[in-house]
Amino acid sequence: MADFHKFLKMGVCSFAMFAAAGVSGTAFAEPLPQEETLSSEEAESSETYVWDLTDLYETPEAWTAEFEAMQAQVATLSEFQGTLGESSESLALALRTISDTAKEVVRLYVYSSLSRDEDQRVPENLERFGRALSLYQAFSEAVSWMDPELLAIGEDRIREFMAEEPALEPFTFSLEDTLRQAPHTLDEDGEALLALAGLALSQSNEIYSLYANASIPWPMITLSDGTEVRLNQAAYSRYRAAPNREDRAAVFDIFWGAWNDYEAGMGATLNSQVLSAVFRARARGFDSVLERNMFDDALPQEIYTQLVDQVNAALPIFHRYLELRGRMLGVEDLRYYDIYPPIIEANTGVFDLARSEEITFDSLRPFGEEYLGLLREGLDGDWMHSHPQDGKETGAYMSGSAYDVHPYVLLNHTDDFNSLSTFTHEWGHAVHTMLAREAQPFETAGYSTFIAEMASTINEILLQEYMVEHAETREEKLFYLGQALESLRGTFFRQTMFGEFELAIHEAAEAGEPLTGSRFSEIYLDLLRRYHGEAEGVMSIDEPYGIEWAYIPHFYYEFYVYQYATSISGAVWFAEQFLAGDDEVRENFLNVLRAGGSDHPHQILLNEAGLDMTQPDAYEAVVRRMTDIMDRMDALLAEED
Template sequence: MFKNMRYAIAGLMATTAITALPAQAIETTEPAQIRWDLTDLYKTERDWNKEREQLLIDIEKLARFKGKLTESAKTLADASDELSAINKRTARMFIYASLGGDEDLRNAEGQEKLSLARSVFAKLGQITSYMSPEMQAAGSETLERYIKEDKRLEKHAFNIRDLIKRKEHILGDQAEGVLANAGEVLSGPQRIYSLLTTASIPWPKVTMSDGETVDLNQSMYTKYRAVQNREDRKKVFDEFWSTWKQYEAALGQTLDTLVRSHIFTSKSRKYPTSLDAAVAGSNVPSDVYRALVKAANENLPSMHRYLKLRQRIMGLEDLHYYDIYPEVTQLEREFTLDEAKAMTKASLKPFGEEYLKKLDEGFAGNWMHVYPQPGKRSGAYMQGAGYDEHPYVLLNYNSGFEDVSTFSHEWGHAVHTMLAKENNPYETYSYPIFTAELASTTNEVLLQEHMLAKNLSDAERLYYIDRALESYRGTFFRQTMFAEFELKIHELAEAGEALSGSKMTEVYLDLLKKYHGHDEGVMNIDPLYAIEWAYIPHFYYNFYVYQYATSISGGTMFAERMLSGDEQADDDYLNVLKAGGSKYPHEMLKDAGVDLTSSAPYDALIARMNRLMDEAEVILKRMGK
């Protein structure tokens, strides 16, 4: 029914799937585990199950408004308040199951609870599918009058007006019901992909140069693609991608079916393209997406310069795609969790006391699950969908600088959530990914600059520069390459061209070559490795990944403004965080001086990237490399 509900549900259902890798059985004995306190949500498992069962009953009650929803301001306010209350309770119920399950993915009971929680969301969508069409039928004049008549509708006003704005894309009651019921079918490709890639592909065994035999599944590929021995890296690439190549046709059919489902939905809702439909939920102009792709393509010389810099540090005569992952600089230093807290606070001083007090509040609470343990979900995330409770942060902290950066990143999300909740009612606190990732990437940039402001050895300075440059390669250029691939395959399908696994490999190979300078002699791209598209789960999330690249661009622009002494930048940034979902994200950022349809944010990112490379080259010359 409401835009903000879509943000909240999307975040709930996607948070761990997007940001975390498959769990690994990581053994650890020290330090002692630091756990979050889930009793802040429910005191006992019995309380959780009782609430889940009650929700199923209460959701059914929402059906009584069908056919009557807009007969008066009072009825609309009653229904809106009741729906908000149920949404809030359902979110709380879901995250309890999700967080508990992520502590040990081997626990079948935990995964069953998560499945039960998801079924509540499914029922909520089915029961309330009539609401949007009925409100659309009432028209803007009637709804605006109702907002004036009943003050209870004021907190729902933004979302009601957003619904009216999308009137031409909302179907009739019967058609909306059909689309709601088709949701499980349309999500079939994601389930098939997940099953095939996690349970059905027989992974090869690889013997490394030291005699170690490795079962080269996805998590082991992630580990061994970064080894320092170049022959081992090539062997890992060759074996891993040869295995994926065997499934090119099947995975091509799976992704093609997903693309067709996006086209079906966009046409059903009368959007010009699948891209327009995908970005409409948060009212982001498709021009943002295209401006990002354009900016990345125009600045590929900087990407190629960075790759040549990596080659120089590695001391290689040539560069191949399997050389992209090993660390080229090392930092023989570890950081305790307390040091991570102190470094994060020190680096975020430009945000001011209000922000830092929120950090202190979070650090003092039992809000984190910190260290790796057997069965725990790997990766990191922040879960903030429990409106009446504090956010929760999952980490797998291993004491390296990258762990400190991840710590700062996730607490950027957490403070964003705290500020949004403090300044908005439930109906408008939840924000889309478009602004969410900006709140975390800005922290990463400031942490890097905080470290670079210190009196460091050449080796340590080069390490932090390399980490910053690598984040631009991975988050700006690589994610934009993904975005360009996703756009191209949708455009091909919309133009009536047939898609297949081999066609997707062809498209992806062209992009790999372009982004990595194959034709310019920067990096050699082996055609076998172009099957990589089949490995990327993000392509099953409907034009999602571009937001990582826009966020690091906007975050860099904010950080550069703050570090240059622009006092207005601090206020602009905090106002974005406090606004939550009460404004459209693109318009909100534009008002704060970050227009992502213009070249300015991307220019700021590339300028910083080039400045860092200038310094790296001076250091390398001084080091005799």
């Protein structure tokens, strides 16, 4: 009912996205470098490093037994077809059976995905994951008749059922949402057809993955120190921040040159994705792809336009940061390849797992005892796979879909500050999941990405302020303030730029404009230059760098990345008041987390915290924070050594 997949929202949070192809992604919409890895034997030698999946299923054999039981159960769900309108009791029985089945299907998926991500070299893990995906697809097809049947019963009858049957109470929000979606729900045949077409319409992402990960012959580069490097995506992520400026320029020129060789093919692939999105929107009667994507969570389109407008108005603040970056790097003619090197080096020490736990716990004290108690429970449990190892999924994520089991956290901890920040971020997702489960049944515990990233990003902000406060040297303070600025650059500005690109290309397709690789590059280059102030003399960006759009995998999940920008805006708005000691705002924020998916995310923020993301308030808070950070940095730089 009402897009039954909404029950699965708890999914995989942050640094990764739940998708049919599995878990991929990073903190922002671009690939991560590879980490130094341990062997599986080294990782297993310390219980601290490895999660305990027996909390899900005692053995792989137990998983198989449950899988077979759920296969049989899913096959029976069609028996409820035609019965929903017989009585309120019939409706309640059908919804309870289907919901309980969904909960077990998700649990099977979680075990299969976590075991796969622990070691992707093991054939049994890959096979199990494939079976879980097939079961999820079978479940989706088995309940595709629900929305049309519910709508055929009629709103008045559904409301009568809800009023007379207490067992329907957990399903109230989903039933209301089904009624809301009536204008965009097809008849049974139409819904079944779209369900069957789902795999075919998603193939552009698979084609992109083959291009990006298996087809491009990565060139070699010789760095200034004589090091020879094959410049694949992982090497680019590492060497784009090289201290030698000539090395950085060469890395950019060679890497983006390789992508430009595939501009036409990559353009056809992204065009296919865009056209698929346009088809799905029009098939359901939406005027645009943006409208369809915002409609899923009942988000006003004004949120998107307000974000873009406010970020564009804040570009002078961004340009001030770029000019500060140039001064600190000692570069007068700032170029795009100067965007990644750290603006200051500092001896911050090693952030091993024990130190990361301690700092995270201390930095989150503003949340209060309840939050800290849940965090301590998680840190003391075997819920985390913390270090890189051979065959392990890269990046980091929190998996919280298995409702009756605690959340799990995958990290690739390398003992640096970025690892600490990631650690803090992911445990923010985990505690959010715990709070939602304590307050909500399975049916409304799953929360929207729109709120999920606020719950994790606010932890990063509190961490940044804690590190500045406890820094022992001016260099350390500048380092942590610089990290905070980079977070705002990468999240508030860069992700909104991506969002503008997505909006432009989908609007072009909807207007009938042919889209090619060269056209994508033209649109993207114009945005790059405008955002980075080329016309104002702030930064120069060479034309070949316009191919960067092809490097961003998140464009195959339309209108997703803007939520990183709205999330950091909301998080800054909350954190600003947290740090001022406003206990009421803190409790309001915790109520937002407890609400789970009991209402639409925009409504939860309004009702629980009075935050309206269609208004400028949250975005203006980001500008205030960025200005304050740069003021503090200028003051530190003015101090005599």
